[in-house]
Amino acid sequence: MPVSSLPLTIDDYEELAQKSLNASAYGYFRSGADSELTLQRNKQAYDKLLIRPKVLVDVAKIDIATTILGQSIRTPIGIAPTAFHALAHDDGELATARASAALGSCYCASTYSNYSMTDISRAVNTPGGALQWFQLYVEKDRATTANLVRQCEKLGYKALVVTVDRPRLGRRLTDARTGFGLPRHLRQGNFDDDDDDNKVGKDGISRTGQGAYLTGQVDASLTWPDLDWLRSLTSLPIVIKGIFRAEDASLAVKHGVAGILVSNHGGRQLDGCPSTLEVLPEIVDACRNTNVEVYLDGGIRKGTDVFKALALGAKAVFIGRPVIWGLAYDGEKGVKRIFDSLNYDLRLAMALAGTTSIDKITSDYVVPASYYSFEKKLASKM
Numbered sequence: 001m002p003v004s005s006l007p008l009t010i011d012d013y014e015e016l017a018q019k020s021l022n023a024s025a026y027g028y029f030r031s032g033a034d035s036e037l038t039l040q041r042n043k044q045a046y047d048k049l050l051i052r053p054k055v056l057v058d059v060a061k062i063d064i065a066t067t068i069l070g071q072s073i074r075t076p077i078g079i080a081p082t083a084f085h086a087l088a089h090d091d092g093e094l095a096t097a098r099a100s101a102a103l104g105s106c107y108c109a110s111t112y113s114n115y116s117m118t119d120i121s122r123a124v125n126t127p128g129g130a131l132q133w134f135q136l137y138v139e140k141d142r143a144t145t146a147n148l149v150r151q152c153e154k155l156g157y158k159a160l161v162v163t164v165d166r167p168r169l170g171r172r173l174t175d176a177r178t179g180f181g182l183p184r185h186l187r188q189g190n191f192d193d194d195d196d197d198n199k200v201g202k203d204g205i206s207r208t209g210q211g212a213y214l215t216g217q218v219d220a221s222l223t224w225p226d227l228d229w230l231r232s233l234t235s236l237p238i239v240i241k242g243i244f245r246a247e248d249a250s251l252a253v254k255h256g257v258a259g260i261l262v263s264n265h266g267g268r269q270l271d272g273c274p275s276t277l278e279v280l281p282e283i284v285d286a287c288r289n290t291n292v293e294v295y296l297d298g299g300i301r302k303g304t305d306v307f308k309a310l311a312l313g314a315k316a317v318f319i320g321r322p323v324i325w326g327l328a329y330d331g332e333k334g335v336k337r338i339f340d341s342l343n344y345d346l347r348l349a350m351a352l353a354g355t356t357s358i359d360k361i362t363s364d365y366v367v368p369a370s371y372y373s374f375e376k377k378l379a380s381k382m
């Protein structure tokens, strides 16, 4: 490959991933729900916010390390839970876990990973030492869920991330058109029997193929008291993923969560809802004067996107699809490259904006683009 065509941006990696994945897998990873308005809006929202740089600040040293839930991370960018990494690379979630540990990031593994939570935890040199969180879908069979929670605690996962924006699967037209399903040779590591030929898990449920993807076992009757039930099962901090309005954030605080991940599932669930960046300020306000940390995912593709989300009050951000593109590009190495690129970009944005550490990225660095509207300025002179 000539030097000039080496991938530089997340979009470059996506382009390469598209070439290496089959249409159905690429479609599954890329797509959003319905008209994909929210998928687009997640990305476009960052353009509606501008950064106001400060000059003559000593930016010779930039530090992007921070903490989440009291644990140190070397980058404010974590890995959002995404299902089925083995569709992108044979090493699947093992490669993701190794990359995350080497980078000092936080990896939140999906309930619907291809590798089991045991394998993911053991993939790194110091199992229980790396910062791994586990994303939980509460299933109709509560015994299955309770079992996952217990294992998670035993294996040294540091937090439970409960996803609440997916009572049913969003309408993903691309998947309907390609007939996407988990290919028969792949497993759902947290459920299948050890026997690879056994397509039905011990619980008697098929977890492979198209039907399994579409129907799923997620409990659509989940309500707030179920959070208390989860808290009674574990002393792990609970992060709630998918909160989208201030009242729900306040309820989450009342129910004792340690963190809120502002997310619309990467535009894959309710199409036509706002972007996560737009919603972030009201959630941050609802959590002010509490110990609850607020994170964001959705549409982060550049260092300046990370900067803007942190400026609006996110303690850290998480990325979903970019990790998949890195995995498809070159497994563990590819994920590292994605992070190297975003971390480099973030440091650069901080230097150019005139700030040197994550806690100094405050709201006075950003303004809505409309603040500089020519129309408004000229009209006021008339």
Ligand SMILES: Cc1cc2nc3c(=O)[nH]c(=O)nc-3n(C[C@H](O)[C@H](O)[C@H](O)COP(=O)(O)O)c2cc1C
Pocket (backbone or CB within 6 Å): 028, 029, 030, 042, 080, 081, 082, 083, 110, 111, 112, 135, 163, 241, 263, 264, 265, 266, 267, 268, 297, 298, 299, 300, 318, 319, 320, 321, 322
């Ligand atoms: C292919 C794919 C699979 C996903 N699987 C899960 C999942 O298993 N659990 C979950 O809570 N969220 C899941 N999500 C949502 C992500 O956690 C995250 O909210 C979203 O990807 C962030 O947007 P981004 O991809 O623009 O970074 C998935 C997203 C994608 C793209």
Ligand SMILES: CCCCCCC(=O)C(=O)O
Pocket (backbone or CB within 6 Å): 083, 112, 166, 212, 213, 214, 215, 216, 217, 265, 268
């Ligand atoms: C039964 C497996 C369904 C996996 C869905 C994972 C997910 O949340 C997604 O957005 O896709």
